[in-house]
Amino acid sequence: LERQLVPTPHTAGLNGRVLVKNPHLDLMEEDVLYHLDLGTKTHNLPAMFGDIKFVCVGGSPNRMRAFAQFMQRELGLAGAGEDVADICAGSDRYAMYRAGPVLSISHGMGIPSISIMLHELIKLLHHAKCRDVTIIRIGTSGGLGIEAGSVVITDTAVDSSFQPRFEQVVLGDVVVRSTELDKDLAEELLACSRDIPDFPTLIGHTMCTYDFYEGQGRLDGALCSFSSEKKLEYLRRAYDAGVRNIEMESTAFAALCGLCGLKAAVVCVALLDRLEGDQIRASHEVLWEYQQRPQRLIAAFIRKRLGLC
Ligand code: R2B
Ligand code: URA
Numbered sequence: 001l002e003r004q005l006v007p008t009p010h011t012a013g014l015n016g017r018v019l020v021k022n023p024h025l026d027l028m029e030e031d032v033l034y035h036l037d038l039g040t041k042t043h044n045l046p047a048m049f050g051d052i053k054f055v056c057v058g059g060s061p062n063r064m065r066a067f068a069q070f071m072q073r074e075l076g077l078a079g080a081g082e083d084v085a086d087i088c089a090g091s092d093r094y095a096m097y098r099a100g101p102v103l104s105i106s107h108g109m110g111i112p113s114i115s116i117m118l119h120e121l122i123k124l125l126h127h128a129k130c131r132d133v134t135i136i137r138i139g140t141s142g143g144l145g146i147e148a149g150s151v152v153i154t155d156t157a158v159d160s161s162f163q164p165r166f167e168q169v170v171l172g173d174v175v176v177r178s179t180e181l182d183k184d185l186a187e188e189l190l191a192c193s194r195d196i197p198d199f200p201t202l203i204g205h206t207m208c209t210y211d212f213y214e215g216q217g218r219l220d221g222a223l224c225s226f227s228s229e230k231k232l233e234y235l236r237r238a239y240d241a242g243v244r245n246i247e248m249e250s251t252a253f254a255a256l257c258g259l260c261g262l263k264a265a266v267v268c269v270a271l272l273d274r275l276e277g278d279q280i281r282a283s284h285e286v287l288w289e290y291q292q293r294p295q296r297l298i299a300a301f302i303r304k305r306l307g308l309c
Pocket of ligand 1: 108109139277
């Protein structure tokens with residue numbers, strides 16, 4: 001039997017293992033990962049996932065399937081160009097694909113959706129006895145004072161008051177967790193971006209909100225209770241606090257992954273500059289190409305880590 005040290009928050013897992021911080025799990029005979037349609041009794045999780053080293057998560061199931069297919073080609077794997085199977089096909093909540101040591105999973109939109117997926121994913125990696133896993137969210141966002149199509153690597157995820165914290169209500173009390181991300185990983189990703197000169201990449205704070213419309217200071221929702229001046233004043237304050245993009249999952253992602261000993265990064269493309277407007281007007285072709293930018297950066301990073309370039 002292996003002995004586990006009692007870890008302090010934000011330390012890497014023992015021997016690079018993924019930590020779960022829940023004493024009740026050890027007492028359970030079986031763990032059903034309901035939203036992934038996987039489980040410890042129904043599946044051999046160490047055999048299915050034990051060799052996974054990179055986990056990439058993103059909002060849309062189609063985009064995450066395309067990413068797995070792209071990684072198959074980038075890693076020169078057998079079967080490249082063929083369809084990839086959805087490992088969570090029995091659940092219509094999330095989609096999961098693999099390409100060699102890379103797992104690609106969708107998380108839907110917003111903190112509640114990504115948080116459910118991450119609880120089950122982190123338990124999956126733990127049950128599978130994975131080691132030295134790097135997890136990256138590749139997503140879309142609204143830019144702040146940056147050109148549309150720019151890619152932002154997050155140094156710190158902040159809430160809508162620009163604070164590096166994630167607040168979660170537990171048994172009626174607000175629990176506050178830190179949203180620090182791995183600084184070395186962010187720098188490593190920025191270094192990889194220098195080999196991809198056809199789009200700008202920068203490091204900055206990412207603001208995470210609970211809503212796309214009023215929550216991000218948009219004037220074009222079904223409700224709006226503020227003026228255009230107030231909106232711009234808020235977005236400029238965010239910019240001055242170091243925020244370069246806005247999305248809806250990063251604080252929960254940073255907090256959960258950090259506490260469970262996963263090295264984590266957030267890499268999002270900006271679909272527009274929110275200082276210029278609210279509506280996303282770019283064509284489908286342009287938006288599709290934008291969404292490939294974080295994927296291309298992560299492919300370069302994984303290839304480098306695996307010694308393929
Ligand atoms: C970015 O894009 C989605 C909203 O359009 C949301 O999931 C996010 O974080
Ligand atoms: N995703 C967001 O959360 N906000 C945007 O403005 C664009 C994409």
